[in-house]
Amino acid sequence: MLATSSESIAQKHARYVLSPWVAQKGAQPPVIVRARGSTLYDADGKEYIDMTAGLVAVNLGHGNTRVIEAIKEQAERVAFAPPSWANDKRAELAERLVQLVGWPNGGRVLFTTGGADSIDDVAKVMRLVTGRNKILSAYRSFHGSTAGAGSLTGESRRWAAEPGVPGVVRFFAPYPYRSPFSTNDPNEETKRALEHVELILGYEDPQRVAAILIEPVVGSNGVIVYPDGYLAGLRKICDKYGIALIFDEVMTGFGRTGKAFAAHRFGVMPDAIVFAKGVTSAYVPLGGVILREELAKHFDTNVLWAGHTYSGHPLAMAAGLATLDAYRDENVFEKAAALEGPLRKGLEELARTHKSVGEVRGVGAFFALELVKDRTTREPVVAWQSSQPSAMSAFNAGLRQRGAWILVRYNFAAIAPPLTIDKSELERGFEALDGALSDLEKALASA
Numbered sequence: 001m002l003a004t005s006s007e008s009i010a011q012k013h014a015r016y017v018l019s020p021w022v023a024q025k026g027a028q029p030p031v032i033v034r035a036r037g038s039t040l041y042d043a044d045g046k047e048y049i050d051m052t053a054g055l056v057a058v059n060l061g062h063g064n065t066r067v068i069e070a071i072k073e074q075a076e077r078v079a080f081a082p083p084s085w086a087n088d089k090r091a092e093l094a095e096r097l098v099q100l101v102g103w104p105n106g107g108r109v110l111f112t113t114g115g116a117d118s119i120d121d122v123a124k125v126m127r128l129v130t131g132r133n134k135i136l137s138a139y140r141s142f143h144g145s146t147a148g149a150g151s152l153t154g155e156s157r158r159w160a161a162e163p164g165v166p167g168v169v170r171f172f173a174p175y176p177y178r179s180p181f182s183t184n185d186p187n188e189e190t191k192r193a194l195e196h197v198e199l200i201l202g203y204e205d206p207q208r209v210a211a212i213l214i215e216p217v218v219g220s221n222g223v224i225v226y227p228d229g230y231l232a233g234l235r236k237i238c239d240k241y242g243i244a245l246i247f248d249e250v251m252t253g254f255g256r257t258g259k260a261f262a263a264h265r266f267g268v269m270p271d272a273i274v275f276a277k278g279v280t281s282a283y284v285p286l287g288g289v290i291l292r293e294e295l296a297k298h299f300d301t302n303v304l305w306a307g308h309t310y311s312g313h314p315l316a317m318a319a320g321l322a323t324l325d326a327y328r329d330e331n332v333f334e335k336a337a338a339l340e341g342p343l344r345k346g347l348e349e350l351a352r353t354h355k356s357v358g359e360v361r362g363v364g365a366f367f368a369l370e371l372v373k374d375r376t377t378r379e380p381v382v383a384w385q386s387s388q389p390s391a392m393s394a395f396n397a398g399l400r401q402r403g404a405w406i407l408v409r410y411n412f413a414a415i416a417p418p419l420t421i422d423k424s425e426l427e428r429g430f431e432a433l434d435g436a437l438s439d440l441e442k443a444l445a446s447a
Contacts, residue, residue, distance in 0.1 A: 006031040006043040020145075021157070030405065035062030038421045040405060048400075051429040052407040053418045056219065056251045056366070057282035059336075060326055061418035067283050067322040074318035081314055083111070083307055089317035096324055100260050101273060101290050108296040110304070111288040111312035115250035115276035116144025118287040121306045122272050123148055123211070125289065126244050127167075128305065129298045132210035136200065138173040140221045143213065143248055152213055155221055156385040171200045173214065174226050177359045177370060178378065186227035194233040206241035211271075216262035219251040222412050223368030225361055231268040244271040244295065250287070251366070254278030255327060255419050258337030258364035265363065271295055281323050286316035336419040339365040346430045347415060354437040356381070356444065367415040369433075371395070373444060380411035381444070394443035398436030404429055 009031045013019075019027055030048065034041040038061050040048040053059060060067065074089065081087045094109040101107060110125070112118045123135055137143065139154035150161030151168050158164065172180040174193045181192035201209060216231060218224035238245040247270040252262035254275070259265040261273060272295070276287030310316075327333060340363065347367055351357035358372035358380075371392070373379045382390035392408065399406055406429075407414040417429065 004043060006046075009033070009043055030400070037061045037063065038418045038425045046403065048403045048405045049425055049428045049432065050405050051417050051432075052405060052414050053416050054282055055277070055407065056256065056414065056416045057277035059254055059256065059278040059419045060281035060323060060332065061420040064281065064283075064323075064326060066326050067281060067319050070318045070322035071284060071315055074315050078314050081312075083309070083311035087312065087314060087317065089314055089321060090312040093312075093317045093320045093324075096321065097275075097279075097288075097290055100324070101263070103269065103292050105293045107291050107293045109288050109290050110306060111286070111316075112276075112308055113285045113310045113313070113316075114144075114287040115248070115274065116146040116149040116287075117308060118250070118274045118276060118289050119143045119152055119213070119248065120146055120148035122246055122274055122289045122291075123152065123165075123213075124306050125291065125295075125304075126211040126246070126272070128302065129295050130210040130242070130244065132208050133167045134169055134204055134209045135167060136169050136171055136197070136204075136209060136212045138214055138218075139170050140173060140175060140218055140224070141213075141215055141248075142220050143215075169200065169204050169209075171197055173218070173224075174230050175218075175222070175224055176227055177224075177361070187229070190227045190229045190233065193230060194237065197234065197237055201237070201241065206243060209241065209243050211244040211246050212238055213246045213248060215248045215252070216266060216268075217252050217257065217363060217366060220407070220409060220414070222370065223362055223366055223414055223416075225363050231266050235268050235270075238271075246270055246272045246274065248274045250274060250276045251416075254281075254323075255333040255336040256364055256366050256416065258333065258340060260333060279323065280316060280319040281326075283323070284313075284316040284319040285310075286313070286320055330420070332419050336365045339417075339419065339421070342423070342426060343367050343415060346426065347433075350430065350433055350437060353434070354441065356437055356441050362415070365416060365419055369413045369415065371411045371413070371437075371440065381440070382411050384410055386410065391440055391443035391447060395436050395440040398439035399432055402432035402435050404432035404436070406433070 031042045032040045033043045038050050040050050098107045137152045141154040143149045143152045148165050150158050151164030174189045183189050249261050257265040271292045273290045280286045347360045351360050356371050357369050359370045371381045
């Protein structure tokens with residue numbers, strides 16, 4: 001029998017569903033049964049403003065009729081075609097994605113069902129193309145939870161995958177607010193960080209390194225925007241040693257930074273872009289690797305040892321094409337760029353009011369609040385990767401009580417609403433944040 005109330009759905013969920021990344025006992029996930037625009041609704045009719053676009057994914061907002069109709073039409077036309085077959089929508093979406101990237105000589109697309117599969121495949125592709133084994137990735141990163149993507153992840157969600165896939169070498173990337181390079185100067189941070197990568201390469205032998213994999217803006221580990229010159233410096237290092245540069249744009253792609261890709265926002269072109277989430281506004285699972293033609297042509301005469309049953313699934317292809325059409329026709333990327341000012345202003349006003357906000361940072365429609373016990377010492381509300389209970393539970397509860405969904409991990413909150421959010425909806429989100437920050441500060445004062 002179909003559960004109808006939030007309480008009954010929550011009970012059934014707890015009984016039969018394993019929720020990711022949490023201990024199951026005592027977990028109280030939101031119960032969402034409907035959504036429209038930037039608003040979520042539970043089974044009892046309570047509204048929640050979606051200030052993180054699901055998981056930094058629903059860029060068009062919920063319920064876009066253009067995408068929904070495209071999925072319906074494709075389901076009636078052909079709902080499945082093996083990935084080794086040619087398909088009209090598959091070919092068209094690949095062409096559109098390559099054009100969107102804009103490499104001078106073009107490229108090709110390997111479709112998957114999501115970000116983690118795409119990371120697995122891009123690692124395999126780079127090893128096949130270069131004949132090299134090692135791949136460098138940053139410590140403060142998340143690339144997925146499969147065996148390969150989990151091994152390439154730097155933070156704690158890789159631990160369950162260990163010992164993991166061999167050949168992964170990690171490095172520290174810039175984090176100006178908590179510099180791993182002992183400096184408060186962003187220019188010096190960039191200089192030392194690039195010297196650090198060169199040092200690592202010297203110990204690992206750059207001729208054995210196939211690729212450097214990096215999120216151009218750190219995603220679920222703090223929404224960290226790298227200081228000027230860092231990504232360009234990585235590009236130069238890769239060119240120097242014949243190493244491929246891979247951007248994981250699963251979160252930053254499709255307008256999140258105010259441009260089609262973060263590569264465009266920061267003016268640094270990688271050799272491959274990993275995408276997912278925003279390509280269909282998360283309406284249908286889809287991911288993939290966009291590979292520069294100079295590398296893709298390797299597989300004209302060599303077998304591509306990669307593939308998935310649902311690669312380039314027709315429903316996902318139709319959703320992707322309709323999503324790209326909506327981005328273009330509704331000027332969504334421009335709307336994302338225009339959101340940067342209001343987001344920064346609203347969040348910085350909260351920082352002036354609340355001493356628990358250590359830093360506001362972000363770009364485009366991708367921001368974070370880093371929350372601290374003390375602004376002077378920058379002591380976080382909860383230690384990074386700590387599993388100990390903290391006052392952050394009061395912050396989370398305050399958001400839920402005030403009808404807001406915001407992704408919270410450890411001591412930061414990711415503010416990344418649908419790119420179509422309007423001013424009044426943003427204000428609702430800021431009001432919820434204001435109250436939840438007050439709850440946090442009360443909890444800190446009583447601790």
